[in-house]
Amino acid sequence: MQDKAHNIQTIVEEPYIYLFALNSSTIEDQAGLIADRVECLSGLNDPLIASNGVPVHDVIRFFVGDHPAQQFEGGTQVGGIYKCGACGCKDKLMDDQAHSLNCKTRSLTDLHALAIGGKLGKVPCKVKPLYVPDLLVNDIRKELTARKVAVDTTQPRDVLQKTLQEILQGVQRVPSLLLLHPEKS
DSSP: OTTSOOOHHHHHHTTOOOOOOOOOOSHHHHHTTHHHHHHHHHTTTSOEEOTTSOEEOOOOOSOOOSHHHHHHHHTBOSSSSOOOTTTOOOGGGTTOHHHHHHSOOOOHHHHHHHHTTSSGGGSOOSSOOOOGGGSOHHHHHHHHHHTTOOOOTTSOHHHHHHHHHHHHTTBOSSOGGGSSSTTOO
């Protein structure tokens, strides 16, 4: 490689092709790409051979970003009481090192199970999350009953809402790739 000009970037990337996409960061815009992302993912096992016979290996990164990007992918709330999408730690306990270190990290499978554990999480949707503060008291009762939680019909809405929020720990819907088909895994 001496005495010749080389494009180091090309050498480093060979035989990979890197494709980058940029879209608005609104939840609606991100959700609009889900069907295309699922279709692309389903074809990852298909072997690709370039015209010159060189095998091309797909490299995919599901997301790169801070908390809002992670929370969108996992189906957890952005901000609010449960700010950590990975563990469901309450915001008031984030500074408590002993508590934070004992919080179990949740996988996408764990988040999916929490989301579909009731009735509302199984409904296919584009974007609309299971946002507990917006639910009517009868919907909260039905959701808790579907999750096999004993419901006292005399309990006020705020008590039922708090119970459901503690069960969900910030989970508002299935992970983003499952929005169109919530019960798939």
